[in-house]
Amino acid sequence: MTKAEFDTAVDSPAALPQPPGALAPNLPRQLSDAEFALLAAAGTRREVAPPETIIRKGEFGRTMFVIESGRILLEFGGELPDKLIGPREYFGELALFVGNHARVASASATEPCVLHVLDHDAFERVLRQSSALVAQFMRRSFAYLVASEQQLIANLRRRNEDLMLTLDSLRQTQDQLTLAQRQIRTDDLTGLCNRRGLYRHLERLNELRDPERQFGLLLVDLDDFKQINDHYGHLTGDGVLRAVAQELQAASAPVDLPCRLGGDEFALLVQVRDRRELAERAALISEAARQLRFPHAPRSLKVTVSVGGSLCRDESAWSVWYSDADCALYHVKGSGGDGWHVLP
């Protein structure tokens, strides 16, 4: 057979048996009578008893096997399914087609088998002897291998898509979780951190600490807020709480934590250089509240707050910090509110 004849036999689509789905399982792997007779006669007969392993995956070989009788188990490993093949089928053909080739599967006998082993020389002989028949056999084998590859690629692509979908839904779950976590630490009305968020923040204080500064706590409580609610209505009261929250936010540095402890009570945990800086912050908040104006409420609405503060000693617990600042706040309330006091 000339090279041109061989190429035509291998490449011509007309010469190919047209498999229904063009996928590997539909392609005939069994040899025709003529192919079997030719290949079996050219090979060396070998009897194999179970559970003998005939070839091992990964080892290099140059022989192909044609099964006359018995069954052979092909194990591809990974996630590829094993395959049981029987009479008139063959395996190891790639070693003949591409020369010294690492086996892609292990093959072992599951029952007594008779095989015909073809090495490179034997194959060259049959190729010369019956080139058209061998070309037909090779063409079918190549088509089968290509279809197997295509199926493998399709499976991998599908698995990849499944993985991407799983990843996507994991990412969404993660986002939802982060959002839910943020929501349970946030006060709905003002958007500030709530008491739960403050406690979470306290657990991480050491990571957040600026070594040049110390912690200070300011407690901010609206004056006569009940009366504001009673005179101007709850909605206006809500607006007042939101406005005070904004002022606290504006008075905070990025490392500080403004929060609403509940009702009309707020806290601002700050990092300051000294008591003077903490006092300045308290005065700023007090003045900002006094300056608040509400265009949609009667002009008579005036908002004032009482601010009590204290520097926080590292060795003390939160309860001590809170009680010190509360003591200062009590002092302001006792003096009629609308002012600030920071413990010396």
Ligand SMILES: Nc1nc2c(ncn2[C@@H]2O[C@H](COP(=O)(O)OP(=O)(O)OP(=O)(O)O)[C@@H](O)[C@H]2O)c(=O)[nH]1
């Ligand atoms: N509008 C509104 N009012 C609230 C909210 N939470 C609590 N309150 C009201 O806030 C008021 C707080 O009243 P008090 O604790 O007596 O405080 P106060 O009237 O400011 O009195 P002093 O602190 O002594 O000046 C109560 O009337 C609560 O009903 C809220 O989310 N929105």
